[in-house]
Amino acid sequence: MITRTETISVADALKEEEDLVKRAQHSREAFAELYEIYYQRIFNYILKRVANVQLALDITSITFLKALDQIKKFRWRDIPFSAWLYRIASNEINDYYRREGNRLISMEMLAEMSDTTDYAEEINEAEEELNRHEEFLRLHEKLAELPQMYQEVIVLKYFEKKKIGDIVKILGKKEGTVKSLLHRGLEKLREKMA
């Protein structure tokens, strides 16, 4: 049960974030504050979709760079900022797979991001940690056999614990469509799991 104090606190937090987004539309420093809030969430969402640390890092980079590029067009009344970030990330993942694994970003950038000894070790450790999540990897292996439209609703619903209403906002689809995709996605996954 949400108390009155908690309700006010959530409203304040939303207002605070709305103000931050408005500032971020004109200030890179303000955008960096938003980045700090959402980086972890977006990176782990992408990681759950692609199950590859380096690829998840690259798509995360693209997601935030595009968000920075397009933030002036963002309107709070349409969708919450977090949903907007998830939407960009989803589009980038789908775009990557649509191009069947073509280079996502320039080789120059990959070199820039990868050759850095300062976090190359970190990436190795993250990959080792990912490999320890065997159950997730087995599930992902089966999920990856499904079309992207099913993968994204299943990951958002069961891995990201998003409500149907939130998924509707993230994907920009109707509620009935989302439910239908979820239902059919689960059926297909069930077949793959058999």
Next chain:
Amino acid sequence: MEPIGNMMNKEDLVKKLEQAKLPELEVVGHRCRLRQMLIEGAVIVRGRDNVQVIKRPSDRLSWWAWLKGPAWRPAVASAVSLFIMAAIIAGVFYLATPSPAAIATDVVRKDPSIQQKLSGSGEIIVVRVEVMSNVARVVCGRGMGDFIEADVDITGRTVLTTRRFEGLFLAELAPEARSNALNITLLDDRIKPLISKGATVGNVFPVFSDISRITISDGHLIKITPSSYHAIVPIYLSDKVWLVEVNLDEKKIDRIIEPQLLSPYPYMNYTANYL
């Protein structure tokens, strides 16, 4: 993983998905690097073959990065800058410096001796400028046939010598225009009595009254074009001259300048009896 052939029911699958232990990882190095890039102004653009390219701020400042390289780079940049500046200065100097012809024209127009030698008043018309090495030969006058040729030292900006011309630069009228001017004059009732008294007709010449009609051809030669198609017909009787101004466009006499003593201008004394 459920065994093959034994299809998992939906509830079990949902439960499996919901309860799966999920990776929650963090790569702090990447997080910091990306944050830095965002603050410093990195942008993303579509490159060739639809590859997305991240342009870092360092790309935009590559000129400075290039300059910070080996010592020959700033040296080359300085040399190029100096060359560009020198070219700009030379261009400005060239544009700001008047041509020798313009200098000679200016000297002649301002020279007091020429002002004094030319009869009449008003602006001096430069008819012709011929530049020869450091000296320009300028022909100028005040219209109506009084012209001077002056040699001008372009470097010293002084007039070296002057010579007077006598009617040399009167543009001649076409024979048909000359004939028309004569006919219009001789048929005029004010002129007929003079002719009957034995007056003679002088050389018909065009009128120069509008210096704005000066045009320049072949670089130096300046030609004066009559402001309108007018001609002057001098009528001489004893020691007087009547100047008849004929409007050739409208085929009429605009005015007859009242008789005066023979003109001080020598060319007006060249008479040719057409009668």
